[in-house]
Amino acid sequence: xxxxxxxQEHRVKIGPLRPGFCFPAHLHVECxxxxxxxxCMRMRADDISYTIGEGEIFLIAPNQVxxxxxxxxxxxxxxxxxxxxxxxGLSWNLLRTRPANPLVTAEHVPERLWQALDWMEEERRENxxxxxxxxxxLILAKLYPLTKPxxxxxxxxxxxxxxxxxxxxxxxxEDLPQEDLARELGVTHWYLSHLFNAHLKMGYxxxxxxxxxxxxxxxxxxxxxxxxxxAYRCGFNSQSSFNRAFRNWFHTTPREMREKIR
Numbered sequence: 404x405x406x407x408x409x410x411q412e413h414r415v416k417i418g419p420l421r422p423g424f425c426f427p428a429h430l431h432v433e434c435x436x437x438x439x440x441x442x443c444m445r446m447r448a449d450d451i452s453y454t455i456g457e458g459e460i461f462l463i464a465p466n467q468v469x470x471x472x473x474x475x476x477x478x479x480x481x482x483x484x485x486x487x488x489x490x491x492g493l494s495w496n497l498l499r500t501r502p503a504n505p506l507v508t509a510e511h512v513p514e515r516l517w518q519a520l521d522w523m524e525e526e527r528r529e530n531x532x533x534x535x536x537x538x539x540x541l542i543l544a545k546l547y548p549l550t551k552p553x554x555x556x557x558x559x560x561x562x563x564x565x566x567x568x569x570x571x572x573x574x575x576x577e578d579l580p581q582e583d584l585a586r587e588l589g590v591t592h593w594y595l596s597h598l599f600n601a602h603l604k605m606g607y608x609x610x611x612x613x614x615x616x617x618x619x620x621x622x623x624x625x626x627x628x629x630x631x632x633x634a635y636r637c638g639f640n641s642q643s644s645f646n647r648a649f650r651n652w653f654h655t656t657p658r659e660m661r662e663k664i665r
Contacts, residue, residue: 415535417524420480426471433484435463442478446471458509462550464501481520492540502550511549564602575614576638581607612648623661630657
């Protein structure tokens, strides 16, 4: 599956790692941190393979393509995502820097950092946003220097594709023609096509359909809505176009996928 741009609903999100956890190639504006207390997690970031072992922490930069290949069945740990602006109290601009050594080995991770992560998870469950942000600042102040951050420059193309993807995520359930989006961004239709093919290795319409079928997949697995209703809610104008796009992406039909979980 080609990389997709993921938009988060929460500015800070933390939760436990799950045995066997995997996730396809994606990127997002948020930073992401994986902490493994037990077992291991295999992943790729920028086409480099990593194994995060016991006691290790891995930090993913904003807009960095990454894939979770799989977690061991005995894995324990946490997955933390946060918008870079939530770390504004630090001296580093997380949108302008990137870890040179994203994998922090166990001997360099203090036990207090794990305790802070556990505490953050508790405060998140209690919806205490102020405490969550304070703990995030503390964790990053201790962790980020260990990754040896280096300055990076965001190119005009990268900024433009980020704006385009954010806009698409706001409108993918509607019908926003590529020409209209290009006009909003102040570029030509042909240049926007070039950006999609260069950065995401797919065209505009393919990307929009990928978002739609992914939303449809979640609704199929978590709601009892009829398949036809899901198709229209996700932006498809007919059942046949929905079925065709869904099969192209998941190699099965919507009804067959729903039957597998019953």
